[in-house]
Amino acid sequence: MSRTRVIVMNAALGPLDYRVPHGMTVEPGSIVVVPLGPRQLLGVVWEPERLGTEEVGDNRLRNLLAVADVPPIPAPLRRLVEWTADYYLAPLSAVLRMALASTSALEGQKLIVEYRATGTVPPRLTPQREQALVRIGDRQGLIRELATIADVSDAVIRGLVKAGAIEGVEVDLDSPFPLPDPDHAPPLLSPEQRAAADTLAAATTAAAFEPFLLDGVTGSGKTEVYLEAVAAALRADRQSLILLPEIALTEPFLKRFTGRFGVEPVAWHSGLRSSQRRRAWRAIATGEAKVVVGARSALFLPYARLGVIVVDEAHETSFKQEDGVHYHARDVAVMRGRFEGCPVILASATPAIETRHQVELGRYREVKLPDRYGAAQLPRIEAIDLLAEPPVRGRWLAPRLVTAIDATLARGEQVLLFLNRRGYAPLTLCRTCGHRFQCPNCTAWMVEHRLINRLSCHHCGHAYPTPRACPECSDEDSLVACGPGVERIADEVAALYPDAKTAIVTSDTIWSPAKAAEFVGRMEAGDIDIVVGTQLVTKGYHFPNLTLVGVIDADLGLEGGDLRAAERTFQQISQVAGRAGRGTKPGTVLVQTHAPGARVIEALVSGDAESFYAAETDARREADAPPFGRFAAIVVSSEDKALADQTARTVARSVPQVDGMHVFGPAPAPLAMLRGRHRFRLLVHATRSLDVQDVIRDWLGALDWGPKVRVAVDVDPYNFL
Incomplete structure (x- = not known):
C-alpha cells in the first residue's frame, strides 16, 4: 500500500x-x-x-x-x-x-511508583496517621489516591513514607490483569433464574447477534442471571462488557463480581487516573481484559473478541449522552452487538417503552423474572395524599410517614427517604425586596447547599458563598430558602430523631467508587439508620435491613411537560421502592403526593405496571411520538442573543418540504441561556419510515451560520430543556 x-x-x-x-x-x-x-x-x-x-x-x-x-x-x-x-x-x-480515549496507551512501556503499607507502626502515631493506616489497609496507589481513601492530607501520607510505614514500589503500567474464573463460586439459582441464565448462556456460547430484554422485578436476581452469560463468554475465551448507568454503582458491583469470579473485572469510568486508563485500554485491545465494567464510554473501546454485552438498568436516562456526540448507549450497544456478532442483554425492572416495543415487534427476545429471589417479597406501596394529610407547617414529612419511621427505627431497621433534588433548597429569595438568586450564566435559580455554605448552579457549576445580606437591598437576615432539597429533609430528620445516624447520599457526597464503597460498608454494618438521597440510591443497592422507603415528593418528576415524564416517574419510584424489603423482612413504601388519582401514582400503588405502560404506549401511538414516530432537536446557540435568534429563524425559513416531517419553532429553549450562551430550539417530528437524518444533513449542510453560532442536532432527544 x-x-x-x-x-x-x-x-x-x-x-x-x-x-x-x-x-x-x-x-x-x-x-x-x-x-x-x-x-x-x-x-x-x-x-x-x-x-x-x-x-x-x-x-x-x-x-x-x-x-x-x-x-x-x-x-x-x-x-x-x-x-x-x-x-x-x-x-x-x-x-x-x-x-x-487514552492517548498514553499508544506509547511504549511505562513504569510508575505506587505506595503501600509496610506493616510497620511509626514511632509517632498521631490520630490522622492511625486513621490513614487503618483505611488504606492492603490497598496500593499514588499518594493522592491513598490520601483520598484515608480522608487525610497528602502530607500525612508523605510523613508515613518518611517514617517507613508506607513504601514505594515500582509498577509496570501494563502488568496483566488477573483472569476471572467462571467456576469460582457458581450461584445457587432458583428454577426461574436457572432457566433464564441457561437461555442467556446458550446465546453467548452460540456467538451470534441476538438482543434480549431481561425483565425482572427489583430483587429478582438479574445480576446473578446475566453473570452466567459472562461465565459462558469466559469459557469461550471471549470478552464481556457490562455497562452501568452511574460511576457510583461501580464499587458495589465490583464486590459482587469478585464474589462470583474470584477477581475484580477491569473498570472503565471517568474516575480512573490516566495510568489506569492506559493499562485498561491496552488490555482491552489485546484481548487480555476479559470482563470490562464501565460507564457508557466503555462501549467504544477496541475489544479484540467481544462475546456478550450487558446494559444494566437499561431504562436509565443517564445512558443518553447530552454533550458532544448525542448518542444513547442502550441503542448503540445493540448495534455494536450486531456488528460484533454477539448477544446483547438489556436488564431492567422497568424497561423503557421503546424497548418493550422492540419485544412486541419480535426484534428483541424477552426473558422474565417475575418474582423476588428466595423468601423476599415485593414491598407494600401506599400513597399519602398531602392535601388530606399535610405535614406540620414548616415540615416536609407527613404524619403517617413520621409514624412509620418511628416504628421502623424501634425495630432496629433502616429507612430511606427519597427526594430527587440536591442541596438544601432550590430557590433563595429576599423577603424584603423579593430578589431571587439566579445564575448569571444560565436561566436557572442558584441552589443553596448549606453543608458547604454555597449557592450553586446545577447546570454550569457557577458557585459562590451564600451571602449574609441581599445584594439588591442590602438587608441582612432576610434571605429565605424556598422548597426542600435533601439537605433540608436531613435537617428535619435530625430534629425529629437526634439519636439516629443519618447519611445524605447524592452526587455531591458520593462522587467516586471509593465513596460509594464506604457508604455501602456503613449500611451493611448498621452504622446508618436513615438515608436521605436522590436518584443515586434508586438502583443497584441491596440492603436487607432497609424496610421503609418514603418518597417525599412523587409529583416532582411530572413537572415540565416532558414526553417521558410519567414513564420516568414510574421507573424512578419503582426503583427506589425496590430498595425496601429485599431480605426476609417485609418492606413498606409510602409515596407523598398531591395527586393520588394520577395514573402513574395509581399504577405504583396497585402494582399494575402493564396497564400503565399500555396507556402510555397508546398515548405515544396516537401522538406519533417515539417509538412510533421520530424526534430530532435542533438547538441554535450563541453568546449574542440577536445572532442566535436570527440564525434560528434562518434555519426555520429554509425547512425543506418533505412528506412525513413537520418542524416546530424556533422558540427560546426552556433553558434559554446555558453557560453564557443564548439558546433557541426547533423540534423536528417525522414518521418512522422517513430517513430524517439525510433530510437534516442536506438541509443544514446548505446553510452557513458563521463561527459565533453553534447549531447542535440531537437525534432521539431525551432532554427537552
Missing part, C-alpha cells in the same frame, strides 16, 4: 490522504501519526471506498510519520463508528475520539 486515507482527530477536517513510506506497514484501523502543516495529529487509517472523497495526486502527498504499536481498531468497531456518526449526525472523528 503506497498511499492511504486517514481520519484525523479534528472534527473540522475530513479524511486526508497520505503516502506510506517504504518499510512502514499499515492496514485499515492502524493508528498513525500524521503531519498537518507544522503540527502532528493522531489519526486512524480507513478504507478509502467507505469515505467517498476525491483522491489527491501522489505528488501532493506527505508521508505518514509513525504507526502506534497497538492492535488496529477492529473492523466491527470501525463499522460502529460509521453508524454512530451517520445516525447521530456527528463527525466521524468525534466518534472515533471515544475509541482512542
